[in-house]
Every structure is written in C-alpha cells, then in structure tokens.
Amino acid sequence: MxxxxxxxxxxxxxxxxxxxxxxxxxxxxxxxxxxxxxxxxxxxxxxxxxxxxxxxxxxxxxVTPNAAHHALVDLQKSYDVQIVTQNIDDLHERAGSSNVTHLHGELLKAxxxxxxxxxxxxxxxxxxxxxxxxxxxxxxxVVWFGEAVPMFQKAAEIARTADIVIVIGTSMQVYPAAGLVDFVPDHAPVYFVDPNPNIPESRQLKILREKAAEGVPRLVESLLTEADEN
The missing domain is CATH 3.30.1600 (SIR2/SIRT2 'Small Domain')
Incomplete structure (x- = not known):
C-alpha cells in the first residue's frame, strides 16, 4: 500500500x-x-x-469538518494516509482521519x-x-513563535517514506513546515491544491487551482481510481 x-x-x-x-x-x-x-x-x-x-x-x-476533510478519510480505503497539519484544530480527527500529526500543537489540549x-x-x-x-x-x-517544534522530526520521517504528497491550504512559506518537502523522495509526485498558488508547476509538482473543498474531493477520486486500476 x-x-x-x-x-x-x-x-x-x-x-x-x-x-x-x-x-x-x-x-x-x-x-x-x-x-x-x-x-x-x-x-x-x-x-x-x-x-x-x-x-x-x-x-x-x-464548526464542523468540510468536504476536503471528509475526502481525505475516503483516501484511507486504498492508501496509508499520513496527515501532517499546521492547524491546531481537530477537524481531521472529527472527520475520521486515523493518522494525524500536529506540528503546532492542539487547541483542545492543555x-x-x-x-x-x-x-x-x-x-x-x-x-x-x-x-x-x-x-x-x-x-x-500550542507551539508559539520562538519555541521548538517537537513533532517536526516525526513529520520529516513520514515525508521520507512518501510515495505521493498532497499540499492543501498552506503557502509553504512558513518554516519549519515548508522544509518538509525537502525530505520527500524525488520520485514522489506532489499535488498542490490552492486557488491562488504562489509557486510554479513543474514535472514533479502538479497544481490544482481550486479551493480545498472542491479540489481535494476531485483529486481523491482520481487517486482512488488509480489505486483500483493498479
């Protein structure tokens, strides 16, 4: 898988x-x-x-999870989905995602x-x-400015094992999170879902110029079809 x-x-x-x-x-x-x-x-x-x-x-x-959160849960049917989020909310978990790493902490914890x-x-x-x-x-x-990001090493290890990468709702300008893509294998395709992308498309990077709730379900459907065919 x-x-x-x-x-x-x-x-x-x-x-x-x-x-x-x-x-x-x-x-x-x-x-x-x-x-x-x-x-x-x-x-x-x-x-x-x-x-x-x-x-x-x-x-x-x-608030409640949206279509993008729910689509990522569907992706677990055919892939080992590892979510690394910069968000401190629990919407991924509430939607049903099994493996979520919070880089910046969790709001519903003290x-x-x-x-x-x-x-x-x-x-x-x-x-x-x-x-x-x-x-x-x-x-x-919550991880504050000037504090260490204790979960970064775990996230980097996940990135090293990735076969496919999906980036959603982040500019990829904030470090250390932006540095995670440096750990991704060269063969892994990267999909960037963003209505206003700030980086150019390349052979490895495919851009979906849509909001998350629209682009992510579409991408997930495509990846599930690809998995069934293989």
Missing part, C-alpha cells in the same frame, strides 16, 4: 469557518502575534493569552508549564489558577 503525505494549513480549516487569524498586517484578532503567541507575550500578559485561545476554542467547537510532556484533553476555558497535578499553571498546548 502506497503512503500519501498530506500537508495541511489554515486554508483547509478556513472553509469550515475557522478564521485564519493573521491578516495582511500580521494581526490576530487585532493583536500583534507576539502578544498572544509567544513566550514573551505569555510572560507579559497571561490573561490576554488565555482569553485569546479560549475564544479560538469556543469557535472551534461550533499542558503544564512545569512539564511540557504533561498534556491533557481540555475543551473548556483555561483560566488563571487552573493547575496541573504539580500545582503549576496550565497553558494552551
């Missing part, structure tokens, strides 16, 4: 109604990104950071500020005074 690496970004979740946070001026919901997504921001105003992610969590619980490996499921607000078992404040289980 061939392995498909699916790399997803904000674009796939945006079609479910999740805001992509950062606008043209680099603001997230009116905040400078460093105020709400950095260790310094946490140190300077913990309550602001908690409120920011509490609002994001509430929004996430009100972790201890004492031990980063002490992570727990968390769907309600995180408030000042919510402590772990060691009596240290809980924080969002």
């Amino acid at each position: 061939k392995t498909i690496l699916v790399l997803t970004g904000a674009g796939i979740s945006a079609e479910s109604g999740i805001k992509t946070f950062r606008d043209a001026e680099g603001l997230w919901e009116g905040h400078d990104v460093m105020e709400v997504a950095s260790p310094l921001g946490w140190k300077n105003n913990q309550d602001l950071v908690l409120d920011f992610y509490n609002q994001r969590r509430k929004q996430l619980l009100q 972790r201890s500020t004492f031990d980063e490996n002490l992570v727990m499921d968390w769907k309600k607000d995180i408030n000042t005074g919510d402590f772990c078992e060691h009596n240290f404040q809980l924080r969002p289980h």
Whole structure:
C-alpha cells in the first residue's frame, strides 16, 4: 500500500469557518502575534493569552469538518494516509482521519508549564489558577513563535517514506513546515491544491487551482481510481 503525505494549513480549516487569524498586517484578532503567541507575550500578559485561545476554542467547537476533510478519510480505503497539519484544530480527527500529526500543537489540549510532556484533553476555558497535578499553571498546548517544534522530526520521517504528497491550504512559506518537502523522495509526485498558488508547476509538482473543498474531493477520486486500476 502506497503512503500519501498530506500537508495541511489554515486554508483547509478556513472553509469550515475557522478564521485564519493573521491578516495582511500580521494581526490576530487585532493583536500583534507576539502578544498572544509567544513566550514573551505569555510572560507579559497571561490573561490576554488565555482569553485569546479560549475564544479560538469556543469557535472551534461550533464548526464542523468540510468536504476536503471528509475526502481525505475516503483516501484511507486504498492508501496509508499520513496527515501532517499546521492547524491546531481537530477537524481531521472529527472527520475520521486515523493518522494525524500536529506540528503546532492542539487547541483542545492543555499542558503544564512545569512539564511540557504533561498534556491533557481540555475543551473548556483555561483560566488563571487552573493547575496541573504539580500545582503549576496550565497553558494552551500550542507551539508559539520562538519555541521548538517537537513533532517536526516525526513529520520529516513520514515525508521520507512518501510515495505521493498532497499540499492543501498552506503557502509553504512558513518554516519549519515548508522544509518538509525537502525530505520527500524525488520520485514522489506532489499535488498542490490552492486557488491562488504562489509557486510554479513543474514535472514533479502538479497544481490544482481550486479551493480545498472542491479540489481535494476531485483529486481523491482520481487517486482512488488509480489505486483500483493498479
């Protein structure tokens, strides 16, 4: 069974109604990104950071997976599908995808500020005074600017084994995630689903100029047909 690496970004979740946070001026919901997504921001105003992610969590619980998420589940019928996402939502899992690696953490989890490996499921607000078992404040289980990306090595290993790559809803400009394609074998075709691609098509790279909810189901249907024929 061939392995498909699916790399997803904000674009796939945006079609479910999740805001992509950062606008043209680099603001997230009116905040400078460093105020709400950095260790310094946490140190300077913990309550602001908690409120920011509490609002994001509430929004996430009100939306549902879209056609692109569901199509990727269908792909599991004939392929070993490994999803590596830059998104912190759980829409891939809710749709039914089995193998999802979150590069930037998960919004519906909290972790201890004492031990980063002490992570727990968390769907309600995180408030000042919510402590772990060691009596240290809980924080969002999210990778902030300036922090290491602990799941990158696992993602790189997946990329090395890929027979096919599908990139959805990401500009491929943000590192380290953008560097994953450097680990992909030269023989693996890469499909890039984006209505406004910022990179040119090549022999290895095929571009589908469509939104995720339109282009991904079409691509999946083609790949499933190809698998049946082989």
